Amino acid sequence: MGEFGLIRHLTEDIKTQQASTHKGVGDDCAVISANNSETLVTTDLLLEGIHFDLTYVPLKHLGYKAASVNISDIYAMNGTPTQMVVSLGISKRFSVEDMEQLYDGIKLACRNHGVDIVGGDTTSSLTGLTISITCIGMADKEDIVYRSGAKDTDLVCVSGDLGAAYMGLQLLEREKAVFNQQGNKDKEVQAQPDFQGKEYLLERQLKPEARGDIIKKLKEAGVKPTAMIDVSDGLSSELLHICHESHCGCSVYEERIPIDYQTGIQAEQFGISAVTCALNGGEDYELLFTVSLKDYEKISQIEGVHIIGRIQKEELGALLVTRDGAEYPLQAQGWQHL
Amino acid sequence: MGEFGLIRHLTEDIKTQQASTHKGVGDDCAVISANNSETLVTTDLLLEGIHFDLTYVPLKHLGYKAASVNISDIYAMNGTPTQMVVSLGISKRFSVEDMEQLYDGIKLACRNHGVDIVGGDTTSSLTGLTISITCIGMADKEDIVYRSGAKDTDLVCVSGDLGAAYMGLQLLEREKAVFNQQGNKDKEVQAQPDFQGKEYLLERQLKPEARGDIIKKLKEAGVKPTAMIDVSDGLSSELLHICHESHCGCSVYEERIPIDYQTGIQAEQFGISAVTCALNGGEDYELLFTVSLKDYEKISQIEGVHIIGRIQKEELGALLVTRDGAEYPLQAQGWQHL
Numbered sequence: 001m002g003e004f005g006l007i008r009h010l011t012e013d014i015k016t017q018q019a020s021t022h023k024g025v026g027d028d029c030a031v032i033s034a035n036n037s038e039t040l041v042t043t044d045l046l047l048e049g050i051h052f053d054l055t056y057v058p059l060k061h062l063g064y065k066a067a068s069v070n071i072s073d074i075y076a077m078n079g080t081p082t083q084m085v086v087s088l089g090i091s092k093r094f095s096v097e098d099m100e101q102l103y104d105g106i107k108l109a110c111r112n113h114g115v116d117i118v119g120g121d122t123t124s125s126l127t128g129l130t131i132s133i134t135c136i137g138m139a140d141k142e143d144i145v146y147r148s149g150a151k152d153t154d155l156v157c158v159s160g161d162l163g164a165a166y167m168g169l170q171l172l173e174r175e176k177a178v179f180n181q182q183g184n185k186d187k188e189v190q191a192q193p194d195f196q197g198k199e200y201l202l203e204r205q206l207k208p209e210a211r212g213d214i215i216k217k218l219k220e221a222g223v224k225p226t227a228m229i230d231v232s233d234g235l236s237s238e239l240l241h242i243c244h245e246s247h248c249g250c251s252v253y254e255e256r257i258p259i260d261y262q263t264g265i266q267a268e269q270f271g272i273s274a275v276t277c278a279l280n281g282g283e284d285y286e287l288l289f290t291v292s293l294k295d296y297e298k299i300s301q302i303e304g305v306h307i308i309g310r311i312q313k314e315e316l317g318a319l320l321v322t323r324d325g326a327e328y329p330l331q332a333q334g335w336q337h338l
Numbered sequence: 339m340g341e342f343g344l345i346r347h348l349t350e351d352i353k354t355q356q357a358s359t360h361k362g363v364g365d366d367c368a369v370i371s372a373n374n375s376e377t378l379v380t381t382d383l384l385l386e387g388i389h390f391d392l393t394y395v396p397l398k399h400l401g402y403k404a405a406s407v408n409i410s411d412i413y414a415m416n417g418t419p420t421q422m423v424v425s426l427g428i429s430k431r432f433s434v435e436d437m438e439q440l441y442d443g444i445k446l447a448c449r450n451h452g453v454d455i456v457g458g459d460t461t462s463s464l465t466g467l468t469i470s471i472t473c474i475g476m477a478d479k480e481d482i483v484y485r486s487g488a489k490d491t492d493l494v495c496v497s498g499d500l501g502a503a504y505m506g507l508q509l510l511e512r513e514k515a516v517f518n519q520q521g522n523k524d525k526e527v528q529a530q531p532d533f534q535g536k537e538y539l540l541e542r543q544l545k546p547e548a549r550g551d552i553i554k555k556l557k558e559a560g561v562k563p564t565a566m567i568d569v570s571d572g573l574s575s576e577l578l579h580i581c582h583e584s585h586c587g588c589s590v591y592e593e594r595i596p597i598d599y600q601t602g603i604q605a606e607q608f609g610i611s612a613v614t615c616a617l618n619g620g621e622d623y624e625l626l627f628t629v630s631l632k633d634y635e636k637i638s639q640i641e642g643v644h645i646i647g648r649i650q651k652e653e654l655g656a657l658l659v660t661r662d663g664a665e666y667p668l669q670a671q672g673w674q675h676l
Contacts, residue, residue, distance in 0.1 A: 032420070032474060034375060041472070041474060045425035045427055047427050047461060047464065049465075051461070082370070083370055083379065085379055085381040087382070087470055089385050127466065130470075132470035134379070134423060
């Protein structure tokens, strides 16, 4: 049973009791009604050794990222992030200065997106650093975009480019391995890692930006997506979430998937496929969304948005169409635990 | 720097930006405005080895308690708990059945208090079990009770009784120590722990109840507390929180502090003071609140509520008055980390 299966299993019998609960488990955020405006709630748990490795992740970047991934979930509902609560589990090896750095990163991301930190919990930890963040957002009822609204013939769009965060991670992991090997030799001759020309990949991994700018551009262009999700697990998984929730299929064209040239070069050096990184790498925190065909003109003119495929009937499947025209079913990712 | 100092240090420069943020860090919950009704948000992080020990805590009880302590924070604002998001970090030693039990406990507490589980995050963990819960609640603006409203001459009240949860913990810890010692001897002769007559202490530790019933009774009696907090760290710490936030002092009378007879007996057996358990033990999840002197008649008639002292001017200090009339300044608890 994988991650998605376990969540489904644990939550499938939950019945909502509150009239104010408009949407519970199963989208980027919960939706709670508060009269005219709706309240959005999302949460993420980040554990040392699973989600981050402090041998190469600076604490300030970690804080920034932890906040960003939650803010990104609010945008993925077409909402405005407004408040955040932050819980930290801290082991003895961390100093007050360490926690300041972590918090500085959280505060910076919040400031950039107008989010208020309104509470949290701070506790000691026997093991690694634990970060749990819950972000609250607001949206007018008619503006909210769920994963479930994609319709046959809709266009599949994605912001920015994909796969770079995964390449950044591979680079950092490689340098860590080199460093660990050198640790047994003379410390004097250890070379500093040379990341020149690879800054973009590292930044995508270490300091992802939640795409509030895209939400703004869509609003300005008068386009409301029919379905939306942010890319945390990889394009494949997110497409499958939309298809599952919207009871539809899709065809996504390999040649249309936006990949930065640095990602391409680095993938080639590592001998792996850049498209595989985009499909399964994850942590891009770009927005994946579908729009009605009638919005084609408008969406084409928005800088930083790429049309990568189309929604089709469920029975046609969720497919990747390669450059040579072959079709492959998309595969889900997510961690495998049990 | 202790827990409260660290939290203050990390959050003191946070300025709120959102008009909807009515109250941020520093009370049981954040308060977010949603037109007529206010949204309350509280969060707790529970880590294995710090907050719970699975050698004697059944997973279902753990889930129940994890949910209850969050629900309790909403009641401590005089609000109604409505939604919850649940994040779990799970290491490989847990089975799907284990997680079901944990979730069953969470669901039971939510059902008892009408709370909807509306989301969460589930991830693998390299170490122990991690539980992070954020609870959302609602309250009319004029009904919310902060820690900051206590006034000179107000009565200090507490629900239920105190110290039993701490006694329960000591019992469980003792049995664990005995069990570990016996582990080296013949397994055949291991005695089952005899908890007869001590069920109440164990229940208070393992399965605390959030006091929504007291909130209801106060409403029915037409009493709105001037300040309120729930007892998680111990009576002393909570009194000091109220005094600090309300810029006042207090006198609390030792003889008035409600202590169950089982707590008293067990404390005597352990050779410790039951009053110390009540003051510093924590995890009682009772409601500590202050009411105006004019509500004396009404509050006296509410079953399960005890008047234990009075609020006084700040310069008089926050004091415990012992049975022989001596006065001692109350001491804060909270974990000491840095």
